[in-house]
Amino acid sequence: MKVLVIGAAGMLGRKFVEKLAKTGLLARRKVSRLTMADVVAPAAPADPPFEVDAVACDLSTPEAATSLMANRPEFIFHLAAIVSGEAEADFEKGYRINLDGTRYLFEAVRRAGYSPRLVFTSSIAVFGAPFPEVIGEEFFETPLTSYGTQKAIDELLLADYTRRGFFDGIGIRLPTICVRPGKPNLAASGFYSNIIREPLKGEPAVLPVPEDVRHWFASPRSAVNFLFHAAEIDGTAVGPRRNLTMPGLSATVGEMIESLGRVAGPDRVKLIRRERDPVIERIVGGWARNFDASRAISLGFQAEKNFDEIIRVHIEDEHGGTI
């Protein structure tokens, strides 16, 4: 069985491929060949139990997707996107990659004519403030960024292409992924990971918002599990509404810091320096705080139940289990 991962060089793509290489299984079937595609050729996993192609391609040309469909993969994961900040800074590039690129892929799958399972990563950025305290399953999508607009459009296309039988699509709206491994970055959401990851490394981190700010999280491990689960769920059980808000954990910054103290000790907490940033405060103030994800939960998707768990997962996956 052949699997195609587009966006395989990103954080989520790499972790997904790593896990796939460990078991060699997807949706209880043996993987024979994995095609990893990204704007730069992704690094293949070590000793995979299947053949691997690593492809560099530019999704903003229709030919790229057509060529990726040549071996008719049974499972397609479309994780590639220009991130929110870049899509906002470069209007044309955002639409070219996040909308046209996705549509070229969907069109290439339609033309291939064999209706594979296609898993697409959407985002909670499809929603735009003002929100209810908990965003319900039937709340409308009024994004306030070009990135969110592009993801919302992709969701609509995914549902229509699925309804038409061109592929069997599942769109999954990821929570903010926390704790992101790697280096601190300047994304407005970066501090959510920084204030946990850096202290766990013994490094200082800046908290730019008050402790009562509430947001919606899942670990990278849960996000990878969402992808595996989205590959194997029964499309009939999903019905025509193909885009699902993934489960997550609603937590305040204060609760995150309490978790850090419990899991890693009070000295780690002291590494967090409070330094308010009105710009980040304003951006983050427009973000969703909590969701009803009961549809996804009833379909078997699972995420962490408390923030201690999210920190423990990070220590297991990024620190080998001990700090």
Next chain:
Amino acid sequence: MKVLVIGAAGMLGRKFVEKLAKTGLLARRKVSRLTMADVVAPAAPADPPFEVDAVACDLSTPEAATSLMANRPEFIFHLAAIVSGEAEADFEKGYRINLDGTRYLFEAVRRAGYSPRLVFTSSIAVFGAPFPEVIGEEFFETPLTSYGTQKAIDELLLADYTRRGFFDGIGIRLPTICVRPGKPNLAASGFYSNIIREPLKGEPAVLPVPEDVRHWFASPRSAVNFLFHAAEIDGTAVGPRRNLTMPGLSATVGEMIESLGRVAGPDRVKLIRRERDPVIERIVGGWARNFDASRAISLGFQAEKNFDEIIRVHIEDEHGGTI
């Protein structure tokens, strides 16, 4: 002041232009030039108090929209679309006109760089069953047709292009227009107009569904008024959620027939022949029955309050006031 109407050869476009030619005013300003565009060159109104260009163009090429922007119209009405049935029958054509055509227009306006008011006609087809009994202002868009998908995508683009300041867009979700003038057609919704229009002409009509079927209506006159009002409302008052469910009237087929009897007499009602059609019954059963349109109403949009009024409007506008 220059006005551009795309889709000017359609029923709504013709009625809008006719009214514009009577007053010569839009948003309290004097119109100096009207460009009417459609896939065939639209007929100009008689004795208009402004200059008229009638243009045949193919919106599915990017050049068409660019050339329509050459004289920088202050108001743009984008009414052109492939109808629902055709967009469902011809997947590629539907996306080419209803999505690509709209996006080419939006791009041409963006490139022109002067942010005109742009009024776009969307549809209640952006919603998909199952519905609540009354569809609320924050209900999500999960269309069950390609047409509805295309309109929902256009709405998202309109909101993002407006947020970016490329134009000042207002999307209006029209109710089912009733009573449509002209000949009976085979659209699944055709009977809603047929059962009123044909008896008023002394002709028989077929009712293919039970009398308890409920749907959402406004007259062609109200639809034209929506366009005029959408041109003049204050964009700031609308806020970032630029797509509005227009007011309408929720009525059952039974109530429509009672109105026909009251307004035109019991002999007209006898011209309606009941002949159930399971296919039409199933299609219509998936349509919305009622909406909360309080946002549009608070912005000053108005429609008929009862079905008698809708019939009287038809008699005034299509029969010169008497039957």
